[in-house]
Amino acid sequence: MTEAMHQILVIEDEPAIRNILKVLLEAERYRVIEADSAVRAEIETRTHKPDLLLLDLGLPDGDGLAIIRRVRAWSPVPIVVLSARTMEEQKIAALDGGADDYVTKPFSAPELLARVRSALRRNVRAPEQSSLLKLGDIQLDLARREARGPSGEVRLTPLEYRLLECLARHLGAVVTQNQLVREVWGPERLGDSRGLRVCVMGLRAKIEPDPHKPRYLVTEAGLGYRLRADEP
Ligand code: CA
Numbered sequence: 001m002t003e004a005m006h007q008i009l010v011i012e013d014e015p016a017i018r019n020i021l022k023v024l025l026e027a028e029r030y031r032v033i034e035a036d037s038a039v040r041a042e043i044e045t046r047t048h049k050p051d052l053l054l055l056d057l058g059l060p061d062g063d064g065l066a067i068i069r070r071v072r073a074w075s076p077v078p079i080v081v082l083s084a085r086t087m088e089e090q091k092i093a094a095l096d097g098g099a100d101d102y103v104t105k106p107f108s109a110p111e112l113l114a115r116v117r118s119a120l121r122r123n124v125r126a127p128e129q130s131s132l133l134k135l136g137d138i139q140l141d142l143a144r145r146e147a148r149g150p151s152g153e154v155r156l157t158p159l160e161y162r163l164l165e166c167l168a169r170h171l172g173a174v175v176t177q178n179q180l181v182r183e184v185w186g187p188e189r190l191g192d193s194r195g196l197r198v199c200v201m202g203l204r205a206k207i208e209p210d211p212h213k214p215r216y217l218v219t220e221a222g223l224g225y226r227l228r229a230d231e232p
Contacts, residue, residue: 006120007031009050011041011067012082013060017105021054024109025116038062045071052120055099057083057090065093072098078119082107088222092176095223101173118172133168134230135216138207142168147207159184160203163196167217167227176224200225 008030012018015036022032033048035041038059045053053071057064068079081094081102091102100119103112131143139148142165147154156164162184167175177193185195200219204211218226 005031006051007033007048008052008054008116009033009035009041009044009048010054011035011038011059011064012054012056013037013058014056017056021112024112025054028113030116038064038067041067042070045075045077049075050077052116053077053079054116055079055081057081057087057094063090065090065097068094068097068099078122080115080119092178092223095174095176096178100170115173122171122173133171135207135228136209136230140164140168154206156206157199157202159195159199160206163199164203164207164227167225168229171227171229174220174223174226178224180224 008025010018010021010025010032012021012034013036018034018036022034025032033044033050035044038061041053041055041059044050053067055064055067059067064081068081071077071079078101079099081091081099082105083091083094083102084105091104095102100122101115103115131141133140133142137150138154140146141148145161147156147164163180166180166183177196178190181189181191181193181196184199185192189195200217201211204214204217207216208214216228218228220226
């Protein structure tokens with residue numbers, strides 16, 4: 001399947017930005033559908049079943065968070081959120097609500113396109129194919145719960161393993177602190193991110209070439225963490 005076949009729904013009420021997005025995406029041979037309101041967004045999503053939603057959080061007739069919740073009730077379609085820098089809390093709520101990733105406005109074209117590609121890739125990959133990851137010298141086999149480095153097996157604690165697995169399921173995308181705490185420690189520990197920070201430090205010491213300058217387990221300030229892997 002080529003990217004030319006992917007259809008993207010751009011949900012943005014400002015015509016100038018919508019147009020920039022359309023030109024950018026069409027230049028990469030995506031097919032673009034447009035919606036300028038929350039109501040149109042839902043109609044177009046149900047009618048065209050796009051491969052990805054690019055969603056502005058500030059819409060005139062309703063907020064993007066409501067769209068994410070309603071779409072997530074029936075579809076796993078990747079959702080990349082566009083949000084202004086002043087809307088940090090909304091961005092976190094969007095990710096916690098089921099958005100896959102975000103791009104901050106004003107956005108850079110290469111960054112936006114990279115996020116789109118990565119969200120589309122995650123959607124295509126079947127869960128059983130995604131169990132092998134390469135993080136520099138570290139080979140990670142999620143199915144067999146094994147990590148190997150140049151000097152043999154890298155021993156991970158059960159928590160470190162679960163954290164890595166959770167990040168790997170969202171490979172390339174930001175995962176919020178709340179999401180990670182909920183999935184790794186359980187909902188009763190929500191709001192307590194100390195364990196998470198300790199676990200991240202432990203993991204970095206084992207998988208990063210330089211734990212103080214992480215290349216693979218990256219901090220997204222104020223939001224959470226992102227796992228990057230080398231292309232296989
Ligand atoms: Ca807007």
